[in-house]
Amino acid sequence: MSKGTITCRIPVRLGDRSYPIVIGQRTLLGLPEALDFVAPSSRIAVVTSPSLYRLYGEALVEALKEAGFQAWWAQTPDGEEHKTLESAARLYDQFVEHRMERRSLVIALGGGVIGDLAGFVAATYMRGVPFLQVPTTLIAQVDSSVGGKVAVDHPRGKNLIGAFYQPRLVWIDVATLLSLPEREYRAGIAEVLRYGVIASPELFQLLEERMEVVLRRDLNVLAQIVAKSCAIKARIVEEDETESGVRATLNYGHTFAHAIEAATGYQRFRHGEAVAIGMVCAAAMALQRGLVSQEFAERQRRILEAAGLPTACPEEVEPHALLEAMRLDKKVSAGKIRFIVPREVGRVEIRDDFTDSEVIAAIRATYR
Amino acid sequence: MSKGTITCRIPVRLGDRSYPIVIGQRTLLGLPEALDFVAPSSRIAVVTSPSLYRLYGEALVEALKEAGFQAWWAQTPDGEEHKTLESAARLYDQFVEHRMERRSLVIALGGGVIGDLAGFVAATYMRGVPFLQVPTTLIAQVDSSVGGKVAVDHPRGKNLIGAFYQPRLVWIDVATLLSLPEREYRAGIAEVLRYGVIASPELFQLLEERMEVVLRRDLNVLAQIVAKSCAIKARIVEEDETESGVRATLNYGHTFAHAIEAATGYQRFRHGEAVAIGMVCAAAMALQRGLVSQEFAERQRRILEAAGLPTACPEEVEPHALLEAMRLDKKVSAGKIRFIVPREVGRVEIRDDFTDSEVIAAIRATYR
Helix, strand or coil: CCCCEEEEEEEECCHHHCEEEEEEECCHHHHHHHHHHCCCCCEEEEEECHHHHHHHHHHHHHHHHHCCCEEEEEECCCCHHHCCHHHHHHHHHHHHHCCCCCCCEEEEEECHHHHHHHHHHHHHECCCCCEEEEECCHHHHHHHCCCCEEEEEECCEEEEEEEECCCCEEEEEHHHHHHCCHHHHHHHHHHHHHHHHHHCHHHHHHHHHHHHHHHCCCHHHHHHHHHHHHHHHHHHHHHCCCCCCHHHHHHCCHHHHHHHHHHCCCCCCCHHHHHHHHHHHHHHHHHHCCCCCHHHHHHHHHHHHHCCCCCCCCCCCCHHHHHHHHHCCCCCECCECCEEEEEECCEEEEECCCCHHHHHHHHHHCCC | CCCCEEEEEEEECCHHHCEEEEEEECCHHHHHHHHHHCCCCCEEEEEECHHHHHHHHHHHHHHHHHCCCEEEEEECCCCHHHCCHHHHHHHHHHHHHCCCCCCCEEEEEECHHHHHHHHHHHHHECCCCCEEEEECCHHHHHHHCCCCEEEEEECCEEEEEEEECCCCEEEEEHHHHHHCCHHHHHHHHHHHHHHHHHHCHHHHHHHHHHHHHHHCCCHHHHHHHHHHHHHHHHHHHHHCCCCCCHHHHHHCCHHHHHHHHHHCCCCCCCHHHHHHHHHHHHHHHHHHHCCCCHHHHHHHHHHHHHCCCCCCCCCCCCHHHHHHHHHCCCCCECCECCEEEEEECCEEEEECCCCHHHHHHHHHHCCC
16 A cells, blocks of 8 residues: 655754654555654554544554554544543543553544644643644644644633643644545635744745645645645744744734634634634734735735635624633733734734724724 | 741752742741742632631631732642542633633642642643642642642542643641641651652651651651652652653552552552552562562561551452552553562662562562
8 A cells, every 4th residue: 555755844843842744645554654763652542533533544543553553543523512621531531441551652633623632631641641643634734733732622711721742743644635625624724824924925925826726635735835834833833832922923813713713602613714804803903003004904815715714703793792702812911912913924923902992993894 | 927937948950840849837828928939920729628728728818818919719629539630620610710811820738639639720721820839738748749740530540630740839838737637647657758768768767766756746857857858859850850760769669559549449548558558568579589688678667657557458458459450550561560669778679570479479478
């Protein structure tokens, strides 16, 4: 069976917690060969959902067994509503049942929910066992699988219970994106565009020029944009592992996005869609203050629309309800809400001096 | 009100996770003054049980408020049976309710159960908020509050869900030991004796010579033995924060102890009592192999008995059941059980080459 083609290898340098991101095309079943370098033990839990098990998990578990590992499927439901302490508890139970030890390996196979949940369980089972991220959605490949943020949700806030716990390896096969539903795929593009705005005019321009090819999911272009995104994320995480400074810029669009998701009960928008709206809000707020040009705001809106992403806050959501939700965000410090605002393509800044009325005006500015 | 007398300050040097252990007599209410150096925020959760709140918590919360902090009582039940993910979940709820932020401070006021639980919640709430240990039992003062091991239990194993997460400060007031029930206090002495065996002939001898004064809970002697114990623990933790090597020696007596506790449903023995029996088992096993002298084994048994601690495994517990329980321990690697065995007072070694029949013979050797 083919082991695919590795496109590139991006190091994440964090001292004794360093690891590589390996990006390739159709490389999923090449993973067992790479494991000699990361796994000291033979027991491996592949944490994934029933549907992903059928798509990729079963073949991966078989390939691991053929390579001599004692691999098994740790079953977990997918979907944000299952990213809970209860799901974590059920994984702990399975780990005990299968006698997972301190040196046993956890592989998170799936999107952001599974990566965050499995990562949290790996971080806390026996005070931490090694784990790998094998992300299968665009949003997970370019964002959540890299950087060691793991968590489960609390009824009152997303990712409220978690840890900083780095994986030993991030293994990305962009071919897994071919099975993504269209809407989920497009939502991931919002996160890629965000990297363009915060750090890379080149990536932003690439997406402007080649959006059609991107939407067709050409594997070469996919490998390229995933690699560029991961490289940006890796540099930022290296500089600020626990988000005390520059890492916060990754939250561009996210302060609004989290509030929009919370205010709409996490049902109406996919995370990436909320991020797209959040980016438009942030740009509107910066524009009001004269921090960014009208041209930037329009350019950003055009490319988001080209990706088929929403760009307007739903009018039936009370702006004051969004403000209230923002105050519950983890990033709030001494009651002040921190925003990331754009200055130009490739440059953003962190500010906490916006008034409530500026925030509300920005939300309203996105209505049509 | 008197702020008591600080006896000594022991640094735990762990790079950017360094912190001091401050030991004193009647210093509990002096804590607010020390906080300027550790707490960047004004909101403080004092996690403690109803009974400890009445004894010490209420006065501490009041003192914190007087010093200008927004302190509040995060209520949690005490007792090993409550060291669960469910108790953690109830603390997360309270933290959200009280709008605890990333820079808010958690103070764990209590014994090992509260320290481990509050520490785990601090480690995972918003991916980690600063916390302090204010241990009020002997076992917590000399052991569990130092070193950053935090955890909750799983039905199938103690401390199975946890993290390595260092406190910002350990604040020890040995006067809090005056309110400990006799049996709990004596159980703590087992842990102190353990330090003697693994690292300090002086401490061992001090206890042999002054056991009566120790049992009388003379505050000066208490401050002395707590300080010596903490200093040993600090050095070991500095050398091996995440227990990949020498830190394992702290588990002297504990492999047997955990199994004895599990096999007796955590009801019959206090942890320190099980450790006392475990130390006798470990010495018996070492003696069988000729690794330690008969004289050592007898000397250890005498001092444990002088402290009123049990030294015999209960005969009705099947030795094979203990072996089975040991195999479930976190320290098991590739099925091998790791034991810490004594060589002489002040020196132990880590071995994983004991046969099942040696283990069983050692258990039986403790019967009378």
